[in-house]
Amino acid sequence: MFALPGKLNFVLPAIKPTRRGFLLGAAAVAGGFSVGFRPDPASAQSADAQASPFGAYVTITGDDQVTVISSQFDMGQGSYNGLATLVAEELGARWDQIDVVGGAGNPALYGNLAWGGAAQGSGGSTSMFSSWDRYRTAGAAARLMLVAAAAEAWDVPAEEITVADGMLSHATAGAARFGEMAARAAEMPIPSEIALKEPGEWTMIGNPDLRRYDSAAKTNGTHDFTIxxxxxxxxxxxxxxxxxxxxxxxxxxxxxxxxxxxxxxxxxxxxxxxxxxxxxxxxxxxxxxxxxxxxxxAAETRGSEEILAEYRALIAEPPAAIARQEGDSAGAIAGAAKVIAAEYEFPYLAHAALEPxxxxxxxxxxxxxxxxxxxxxxxxxxxxxxxxxxxxxxxxxxxxxxxxxxxxxxxxxxxxxxxxxxxxxxxxxxxxxxxxxWTRDNDMRGGRYRPAYAHAIRAGLDDAGNITGWEHHIVGQSIVAGGPFEGLIQNGVDPTSVEGASHLPYALPNQTVGLTTANVGVPVLWWRSVGSTHTAFAVETFLDELAEAAGKDPLEFRLALLGNAPRHAAVLRLAAEKAGWGTPPPEGRVRGLALAESFSSYVAQVAEISVDGGNVRVHKVVCAVDCGIAVNPDNIRAQMEGGIGFGLGAIMAEELTLVGGEVQDTNYDTYTPLRIDAMPEIEVHIVASGEPPTGVGEPGVPPIGPAVANAIYAATGKRVRRLPIEKALRA
Missing domain, CATH: 3.30.365.10 (Aldehyde oxidase/xanthine dehydrogenase, molybdopterin binding domain)
Structure with a gap:
């Protein structure tokens, strides 16, 4: 028998990444050199050692191969491509000489800076945020060392040497490939001053025509997975x-x-x-x-309906913990001209990735x-x-x-x-x-699901249709309780349960957001965009209800509440403008919109749908995204498209069902992600920004559900408050 280790506790605070304090170093590898943190003398690599992922960010070998050792994990979201872009831009490499491999085993080197650098990991769409400075710095340091090597070899001033397309060039001394100077570069001193390129000098960062470096391998079958x-x-x-x-x-x-x-x-x-x-x-x-x-x-023996029945009872009671408290929400609602209330239910969801x-x-x-x-x-x-x-x-x-x-x-x-x-x-x-x-059956029934949740929201409106008070109560399981991230829980609040609800951008006076964490034996885990998968749906559909009760347009109603949130307002305006909000949609179609911020990226979407009987068809989605500096515009569009498809499948039909404690769904026949013939036309607009880059792997998911649900109400007059939508419309 084996015993698993005891509980590990460490808190992962968010910090702003900075180049200050980087301890850059270089080491020789077979016929070339690597750049990363300065290696410990006892473990420094010898000239004939193999390139090691334990000591570098960038390795350049004599055959001109540039290998980026990634601190981030790539599961299709394109983090490897992003890091390759950062390095290639500053290094001056050719795109076809870049490869990326995963690094591990050195938290000081690979710790996620968005988590305080305490541990290596990928999540929360933090890959670009954590990598933005240090991988550009590594690429720039490697370029300067190659230039220094060429200057010494050619006996010319370093400032007269240019670097582009994997070549070092001088007007009279000639040219050399990176690989030809790599071994000599390993002997150069580490640059004490490293100036990064200005945005006007970028040729790869922000280039809309730059395609993913790994596209060919993924399409011709040479891309290796664990399977x-x-x-x-x-x-x-x-x-x-x-x-x-x-x-x-x-x-x-x-x-x-x-x-x-x-x-x-x-x-x-x-x-x-x-x-x-x-x-x-x-x-x-x-x-x-x-x-x-x-x-x-000691097993969990309840089914989904029994668990949700408990949640319905808990949602009627006062919250066990308070995540946000401003003013007197109960008093403001009691004195309101109109009071609107709604309850929502969300099922367990599986990750259901293609590779078990x-x-x-x-x-x-x-x-x-x-x-x-x-x-x-x-x-x-x-x-x-x-x-x-x-x-x-x-x-x-x-x-x-x-x-x-x-x-x-x-x-x-x-x-x-x-x-x-x-x-x-x-x-x-x-x-x-x-x-x-694992087989697909193992993967579906092996646990770790997006938790089921229940929400209750009520708000008051004055005679002019302004919100006077807001109360939001969430009931569900904690993702982090009992594990190494338990330190994230403060005052009884698991932030992953309330994110997307406890820090709304809308100016809501007299606001209370509460949480009751239920004790359920179903293993749960973060799921693409985590808490915002359910909070955004509840908040954004409820705002549409309030707008209708106030007699106001849903767009204008939101914009009036976003005076202190310019980036939220900008994406909302952009999506609405590009979708033609306020103009008649095509015959037989209606529109709905929604806005969500997750992981410091801002996304608004307008869904154009039609309803035939109980069948909903999403024809088109217009998406606007502000993720700071757009490192890879093509990848940003792909991730918005993928997130919309992923989220659309979840809200339309996906539901993991338990009976007597046992999962009933074992494959894609009963647990049904979006089919390709249901994928809508998607139009993505990226907001130009000079802010540091934030993530795109997850933020495309949250707005699609409420945008579609709001459109369904416009078409049918029926509010969707229990997911999945197809089941709700049949009820």
Whole structure:
């Protein structure tokens, strides 16, 4: 049996990234050099050492290859592409000589600056915010060192050398490729002053025609994911998890399975049983022959409806904790000319990424445990893997793989899939590498969902239609309670439950936002755009109700409340203008709009829909986004489009259903993400900005739900207050 490590507690404060205090360094690698933080003398790389992700941000080798070692995890959102752009811009590299690999194992080097630099991790759309200064600085430092090397080799002043397209050039001395000067550059002193390019000098940052560096690999099948990892002698394991959350293995019989061809073993892990085979098919067939008895004494046995029934009772009571309190909301509402109230319900949602969870583990002859996987929180996984392997963290090396989708699912506090892979490999005495590959059934029923929530909002209006008071009560599970991020909870408030509701940009006098956290045994986790997935829907649909009660246009009603929020107002105006708000839509169609800020990016959307009976068709979505400096405009558009499709599928049809504590949805036949024929036309407009870049992987999701729901009301007169929409319209 294995025991998981105890609780880890550290608070991750938000800070503004800065170049001040960077301790840049350089080291020689085979035929080239790397730039990153200054390495410790005891671990400095020798001239014949291999390039290491433990000591650099940028490596340039003699064959002209420029490798960016990413502190951020890429699950399709384009963070690798963004970091490649930052480095290539300052370095002066050709786009086709850039590659990006994941780094891990050094929090001082790779700690997320948006989290205070305390730990490495990707989440909250912080990749560009955290990387903006340090990766540009690394690229600029490498360029200056290459120039210094060329100046020395050619005996010319450094300021006469130009750098572009991977070449160093001088009017009389000639030209050289980066690779030709890389080894000499490693001997140059680290620049003490590093001036970054001015925006007017940028050719890659902000270039709308720059396509992703990895597009070809993703389309021709050469892009490797964890599912593609093949090691000599590798075995494959599939999991048998308890059918109810919180249950544990009581006993199991695997004799029939182990007698089957290709089945190597059946072992217990901290999270269930691993059936290990010579290949995937053998393991899956062996799984069918295993019988297990589960101890369900501590298991969650309620279904979705029973959990929501508890939430309905709790929402009628006063909140257990207060997230925001301004003025006297109860008194203001009691004295209002009109009082409007609404209640909302949101189901559990699965992440349902295309690539199910997986990881590969092995121990080498040197005793180092290697783990391949989608390591979204590497430091935490490294520590937990060391505990399972009964070794120390420095004896665990993570290979950070690119991942076929994540949406938050791979940032889990107990490192579930990593634990299973390491535990399975250890259980067979480390005699072979083991890949644990979840099936779609495992992935859907294996836990970690967007929590279910209930909301109650009421507000008062005066005779002129102005809001006099606002009360918002949210009931649901905490994502961070009991885990390493529990320190985020302050005064009983989990900020991930109330974000998007507790800091509204609207000028609302006499405002109260409360939270009641329920005790439910269903494992929950952040899901693309986290709290704003439900808070934005409740807030933005309720604002439309208030606008109607006030006799005002929904756009003008919002803009009147955004006098102190210019960036919110700007995206809202832009989306409305581009969508033709206030002009007649095409025959048979109606429009709805919504606004949401998440992770410091501002997004407004206008949805154009039609309703035929109970069938809703979203024809077009106009989206405006302000994410600060647009590092990769093409990628920003892609992420807005992807976020809209992701969010649209969720609000229209997705619902994870539990009966008697067991998940009923096992595949895409009953849990139905958006189908391609339902994808609307999408028009994305990016606000020009000089502010530091913020994220785009998540903020496109929140506004689409309320924009569509508001349009549905315009078409049908029916308010949608329980998701998914298709189910609500049938009720």
């Amino acid at each position: 593609d990892v093949k090691l000599p002698g590798m075995l494959t394991a599939v999991m048998i998890h308890p059918p109810k959350f919180g249950a544990t293995v009581k006993s199991f019989d695997a004799e029939a399975a182990k007698a089957m061809p290709g089945v190597v073993d059946v072992v217990e892990t901290p999270r269930g049983l691993a059936v290990i085979g010579e290949h995937m098919w053998a393991a899956m067939k062996g799984r069918e022959a295993v019988t297990a008895d589960w101890d369900e004494s 969870l997986n990881a590969v583990a092995r121990m080498g002859e040197d005793g180092v445990v290697e783990v391949w996987g989608g390591h979204q929180v590497p430091d935490l996984y490294q520590f937990i893997a060391s505990q399972v392997a009964e070794t120390t963290p420095d004896k665990v090396r993570l290979h950070v793989m690119k991942t076929g989708g994540g949406f938050g699912r791979r940032a889990v506090a107990d490192a579930d899939i990593v634990v299973e892979a390491v535990a399975a490999a250890r259980a067979i005495g480390w005699r072979a590498p083991v890949k644990v590959q």
